[in-house]
Amino acid sequence: MPRLSQMIAVFVACATLFCALQSAAQPAPAPSPNADKVVASVQSFYDKSNTFKSDFEQKFWVKAFNTEKSSRGHVTFSKPGKMEWVYSEPRDNRVVSDGSIIRVYDADNKQMYEQPVDTLQYLAAVSFLTGTGKLTDTFNFQLFPGTQMKFPGGDVLVGTPKTPAPAYSKVLFYVDTATSQVRRVMVIDGQGNRNRFDFVNPKINEPVTSTQFKFTPPPGTSIIRP
Numbered sequence: 758m759p760r761l762s763q764m765i766a767v768f769v770a771c772a773t774l775f776c777a778l779q780s781a782a783q784p785a786p787a788p789s790p791n792a793d794k795v796v797a798s799v800q801s802f803y804d805k806s807n808t809f810k811s812d813f814e815q816k817f818w819v820k821a822f823n824t825e826k827s828s829r830g831h832v833t834f835s836k837p838g839k840m841e842w843v844y845s846e847p848r849d850n851r852v853v854s855d856g857s858i859i860r861v862y863d864a865d866n867k868q869m870y871e872q873p874v875d876t877l878q879y880l881a882a883v884s885f886l887t888g889t890g891k892l893t894d895t896f897n898f899q900l901f902p903g904t905q906m907k908f909p910g911g912d913v914l915v916g917t918p919k920t921p922a923p924a925y926s927k928v929l930f931y932v933d934t935a936t937s938q939v940r941r942v943m944v945i946d947g948q949g950n951r952n953r954f955d956f957v958n959p960k961i962n963e964p965v966t967s968t969q970f971k972f973t974p975p976p977g978t979s980i981i982r983p
Contacts, residue, residue: 792900811959820949836888853972923947
């Protein structure tokens with residue numbers, strides 16, 4: 758069963774760091790002083806969004822073993838607090854939250870983890886998508902030009918949690934300048950593992966059904982509750 762942190766985000770909410778910020782081969786780029794303006798623009802965009810749908814591509818890099826795993830699928834967010842990640846690779850894996858309970862289903866092992874949403878630090882990274890929080894509630898930000906971070910056409914907000922937590926030491930938000938949409942989220946956890954989600958063809962304010970955020974696993978599935 759992949760760890761819960763591999764399948765969520767936060768994700769996001771949730772990433773592999775391919776950019777120069779952590780590169781020993783290149784000096785770190787100088788941050789821009791306009792972080793507050795970009796954060797406000799991003800927050801304003803998502804405050805007007807009731808739903809969010811997108812294909813996603815995920816890369817998870819395990820520092821201790823220097824290995825990388827790739828996944829992909831489709832994600833839906835709906836305010837307040839609901840989300841559904843449907844994986845096509847690994848096939849049939851799911852992460853579903855009805856706003857109270859998050860369920861993580863591993864199809865290969867026929868196991869499902871259930872846990873109250875309010876116990877998961879990872880979800881703070883995507884609270885701006887689910888309408889359960891503001892970016893500035895959780896993070897202090899620095900802004901880096903996208904051209905220096907291998908993200909042309911945008912800016913990169915590097916968030917440091919206001920309250921230290923092992924779940925993430927940094928969260929990077931890659932923001933499209935033209936739309937103020939977050940097109941990539943990258944999480945670096947306390948062990949140096951990197952989890953990256955790229956949102957492909959995102960759409961906002963499209964209809965969703967309440968049944969999307971309810972999931973019953975196949976018969977024979979083992980239910981695991983921490």
